[in-house]
Amino acid sequence: MLLSEIAAASEAVAAASARRDKIALLATCLRQAAAGPGADAPVVAAWLSGRTFQRRTGLGWASLRSAPPPAQQPTLTVREVDDALARASLLTGPGSATERQIIVTSLLATATAPEQRLLTGLISGELRQGAAAGLLVDAVASAAAVPLASVRRALAVHGDLPDVAAAALEGGASALAAFQLSVGRALAPMLAAPAPELDAALAKTGPAGVEWKLDGVRVQIHRQGDEVAVFTRTLDDITARVPEVVEAARGLTAGTTIMDGEVLATTATGRPAPFQVTSARVARRDVEKGRAATPLSLTLFDTLHVDGDDLIDLPGSARRARLEAAAPHLVVPRHLVEDPSDAAEVARAQAFSADTLARGHEGVVVKSLAATYTMGRRGAGWVKVKPRITLDLVVLAAEWGHGRRTGRLSNLHLGARDPEGEYGPPGGFVMLGKTFKGLTDQMLAWQTERLRELAERESTWVVHVRPELVVEIAFDGVQRSPRYPAGLALRFARVLAHRPDKPAAQADTITTVRAHHVVEEEDGAVTAHGSEGTEQG
Numbered sequence: 001m002l003l004s005e006i007a008a009a010s011e012a013v014a015a016a017s018a019r020r021d022k023i024a025l026l027a028t029c030l031r032q033a034a035a036g037p038g039a040d041a042p043v044v045a046a047w048l049s050g051r052t053f054q055r056r057t058g059l060g061w062a063s064l065r066s067a068p069p070p071a072q073q074p075t076l077t078v079r080e081v082d083d084a085l086a087r088a089s090l091l092t093g094p095g096s097a098t099e100r101q102i103i104v105t106s107l108l109a110t111a112t113a114p115e116q117r118l119l120t121g122l123i124s125g126e127l128r129q130g131a132a133a134g135l136l137v138d139a140v141a142s143a144a145a146v147p148l149a150s151v152r153r154a155l156a157v158h159g160d161l162p163d164v165a166a167a168a169l170e171g172g173a174s175a176l177a178a179f180q181l182s183v184g185r186a187l188a189p190m191l192a193a194p195a196p197e198l199d200a201a202l203a204k205t206g207p208a209g210v211e212w213k214l215d216g217v218r219v220q221i222h223r224q225g226d227e228v229a230v231f232t233r234t235l236d237d238i239t240a241r242v243p244e245v246v247e248a249a250r251g252l253t254a255g256t257t258i259m260d261g262e263v264l265a266t267t268a269t270g271r272p273a274p275f276q277v278t279s280a281r282v283a284r285r286d287v288e289k290g291r292a293a294t295p296l297s298l299t300l301f302d303t304l305h306v307d308g309d310d311l312i313d314l315p316g317s318a319r320r321a322r323l324e325a326a327a328p329h330l331v332v333p334r335h336l337v338e339d340p341s342d343a344a345e346v347a348r349a350q351a352f353s354a355d356t357l358a359r360g361h362e363g364v365v366v367k368s369l370a371a372t373y374t375m376g377r378r379g380a381g382w383v384k385v386k387p388r389i390t391l392d393l394v395v396l397a398a399e400w401g402h403g404r405r406t407g408r409l410s411n412l413h414l415g416a417r418d419p420e421g422e423y424g425p426p427g428g429f430v431m432l433g434k435t436f437k438g439l440t441d442q443m444l445a446w447q448t449e450r451l452r453e454l455a456e457r458e459s460t461w462v463v464h465v466r467p468e469l470v471v472e473i474a475f476d477g478v479q480r481s482p483r484y485p486a487g488l489a490l491r492f493a494r495v496l497a498h499r500p501d502k503p504a505a506q507a508d509t510i511t512t513v514r515a516h517h518v519v520e521e522e523d524g525a526v527t528a529h530g531s532e533g534t535e536q537g
Contacts, residue, residue, distance in 0.1 A: 027143040209320065429467050
């Protein structure tokens with residue numbers, strides 16, 4: 001199959017506004033991949049969901065900065081591109097960066113303009129075509145003419161969408177039925193939907209357990225005897241980097257199990273460290289030094305399998321009972337709300353939530369006692385509640401949108417005031433990141449009109465504007481980032497409101513932003529100012 005066919009499908013999906021039309025376009029492309037020679041279907045399914053077939057290629061924005069002119073005729077095949085990306089992913093050691101650059105430059109030189117746009121989006125991880133995994137699941141069912149429930153079930157127990165897509169397209173419903181939960185194979189974790197208040201969360205869940213929402217790294221632990229594997233929420237294997245988790249898993253009473261939990265670093269005072277500290281420790285390859293400097297603790301909050309019993313179809317209360325029996329010393333604290341209409345019960349839950357925040361955690365997760373474990377999906381079963389942090393920032397530029405946002409200025413470049421001129425002329429602004437989240441159609445229309453009035457210069461994708469429009473931004477924390485001048489970036493930023501009533505001179509300063517950042521002291525203690533976001537939910 002030619003790469004140009006995938007590029008055309010991707011751009012058609014981005015241009016389509018209706019969910020039904022997107023699914024039809026994706027299904028057609030998947031059928032073409034399955035009908036052609038070679039095993040292209042898994043690769044095409046991965047690409048259509050917005051990622052490369054290889055989860056890590058070692059390539060990124062830096063490798064795309066000097067793209068050669070596009071080719072005039074399409075010649076690249078899916079197999080050629082996938083083979084090249086596979087070679088890049090396997091390169092290590094001195095000279096590997098140069099070799100990867102040669103590979104990506106060669107690909108781009110052979111690609112047409114639409115193919116370059118597809119490759120750039122896949123390599124950078126920013127292929128915004130409106131084809132999220134949930135949409136592709138529907139397209140797989142349509143392309144293979146199998147029940148949607150069968151695809152979802154297979155994906156739930158197997159965890160890899162390209163594999164499931166290939167099986168459905170090649171073998172239909174019977175091939176999907178062959179997928180079973182397997183200890184040792186990572187599964188897509190259940191996710192939590194957000195709610196602004198505890199009352200609203202309980203209204204969604206009904207009777208529920210209210211648990212600490214830990215600001216750590218989500219882990220899924222598989223144990224079979226002495227064999228232990230630990231995966232992240234993105235299904236990456238980090239077993240070798242978290243020996244504390246392996247040791248804890250071997251201490252469980254269950255000999256064969258799949259557990260869902262969180263690893264967390266703590267400060268010198270015993271409080272939870274910010275997410276970035278935990279994340280950096282998990283990413284370290286010099287494990288022994290990392291463990292000595294930043295030990296990790298494990299907390300468990302669900303179980304999917306115990307000693308031969310698959311538990312994903314059991315209600316949450318039953319899974320909790322099995323978890324407590326297998327790992328009583330590792331279970332996350334929980335407060336039970338049996339009747340959400342009882343004001344006294346809700347008040348006690350509010351007190352539990354307040355105590356959770358006082359202990360340094362970022363909020364609570366409200367978990368239905370009746371809900372089954374729905375892997376890879378958000379719903380009413382789990383609902384997260386956490387305080388909202390906001391800043392008033394200034395729009396420095398905006399990028400033209402894709403898909404249903406075509407013709408609208410969407411992705412906003414956000415800046416804080418720099419009154420002292422630490423990163424430029426005094427009284428200027430320093431960029432902290434970008435966001436297109438939280439914008440309604442009405443907000444998009446208004447900001448497009450306003451930003452065009454403020455435009456100073458424009459390129460193909462970006463409109464740079466006079467720094468006058470203030471926006472209220474909610475975010476989950478501030479983290480280090482070498483991408484921006486101040487070395488800081490907002491985590492999970494989203495737009496709450498445009499504030500044309502506020503002059504830019506009243507926007508928040510970079511000093512205020514730092515107050516939400518992590519301060520690492522020389523003695524190794526870590527203090528957090530504000531929240532750093534989460535890996536759970």
